[in-house]
Amino acid sequence: MAGGATTAERGERQQDTSGPPHRPGLLSRLRPHRLRTVVILALALLVVGGGVLWVLYGSRWTRVERVSVSGAGVLTQAQVREAAEVPVGEPLVSVDTDAIESRLLRKLPRIDSVEVTRSWPHGIGLKVVERTPVLIVESTGNGGKYAEVDAKGVRFATVSDAPKGVPVLELTLSRTGSQAASLRRFGSDRLVREAVRVAGDLPGAVARAVRTVEVRSYDSVSLELGDGRTVVWGSGEKGGAKARALTALMKAAPGARHFDVSVPTAPASSGS
Missing domain, CATH: 3.10.20.310 (membrane protein fhac)
Structure with a gap:
């Protein structure tokens, strides 16, 4: 015989439709003294942060003097x-x-x-x-002044008097023939950097004695020393080998006036 729902069944239905149990929020879970602590800490952080900002930006204590x-x-x-x-x-x-x-x-x-x-x-x-000058270039049409060139090939300053001990760079670049082709291919700035490269590879004793570095083309760099001796260096390539060959050549032929290390495996000297 069908009968009405029992009291237990009616209770189960009421529980199913009542939804998830209520969970108290964060603030309600905190005890009163803990809540006060959180508020005090937050206020303290605001005060400290504001004070730091004022010291850095608003006060006279941290200004540029x-x-x-x-x-x-x-x-x-x-x-x-x-x-x-x-x-x-x-x-x-x-x-x-x-x-x-x-x-x-x-x-x-x-x-x-x-x-x-x-x-x-x-x-x-x-x-x-x-910057430290390693070469100087005489400026044409500038009253005999000199442009200083550093180890990176940068012309960075113009001076009236040539610095002592700094070689003069002479760019004798022809506008015709093979020299013109070298100038078109590499440009004067690249040739200046090659001269700087050569100056950096010179043996110490030779570097101190160099008076002029002359560049005719990429493959034709020569040196004139203070006592009149000359060195044909060639290109800036194989600088270390050329420096070693020149040092040995000068020791082997101390009276020579002209040295050629453009081919470091076959150096030559001449004159006396």
Whole structure:
């Protein structure tokens, strides 16, 4: 006989339709004293963070007051500071060190590299490395002045007096024949770099005695020493082998006036 639902069955139906059990939220699960601790910590972090920001950006305690320069030789410290345009009085944390570096390299080509650092709480440090001339080129139509060339082949400065001990680079490039073809193929800048390459490969004693480095073409580089002796070097290739051959040749023929190491496996000397 069909009958109505029992009391137990009605209870089960009520439980099935009641949904998932209620879970208290985070705040309700926290005990009152723990909640106070969380609020206090959050407020403390806000206060500390705000204080740090004020010290870095708003106070006078961390603003730029001095600019120090190191590494300058030919350049004066005043020249470096002026070109750097460091924003004195501004917050130290907001100074754009990359922009300062870019300005120095652009305005002062004599600078090869520069390191810009913050010196807390009030300073900016500028550590510069100047280019060193390995050759000089006499500037035509410029009142007898000289362009300085560094080890990278960069012409970085013009000076009135030739630096002592720095060889003169002579580019005697013809506009006709094989020399013209070499000039068209490599360009004058590449030929200057080849001369620099040769100067860097010279034996120490020879390098100190070189007065002139003459470049006629890529394959024709020659040297004139201070005592009038000459060296045919050829191209800038195999510089180490040529340096060793020249050293041995000068020892074997100390009275010779002319040396040829363009082919290092068959060096030659002549004159007395």
